[in-house]
Amino acid sequence: MRRRVLGVLIGAMLAIGTPALGDVSHPWDATWAGGFDNGADGVQIIIASDEVIGFFFHGDYIDVASQPIAADGSLAFTWDGGSGKLIAKGEQHRLAIHEKGAADRVIELKQDH
DSSP states (O other): OHHHHHHHHHHHHHHHHSOOTTOOOOTTOEEEEEOOGGGOOOEEEEEETTEEEEEEETTEEOOOEEOOOOTTSOEEEEETTEEEEEEEETTEEEEEEEETTSOOEEEEEEEOO
16 A cells, blocks of 8 residues: 555656646747847847757857757857857856957846847
8 A cells, every 4th residue: 555655646746747748948948138238249149949049249140059058057059259158047147258359258148028
């Protein structure tokens, strides 16, 4: 009897903790923007299925190659001449940018609605 109850409890816990197949959400899936304050050179990043599918920077959309989500939840991507790493800590979302010939910088991001 105990084994049966234990099996039912484990099965219920697994069912509750497992999302429905059609309802798989990704932590970065959204459009993010930041750095446009006071006319600055900001960014817009469009992410779907944890892959960067759009990156607006220096006044234009740039082709990027996205990498898989890291174990720490960060998402890295590269473009000709630079790289970016999306980092989330609690409610803070940031993009760390490294470009050839420019100082590294970090841009605070907000979901772009």
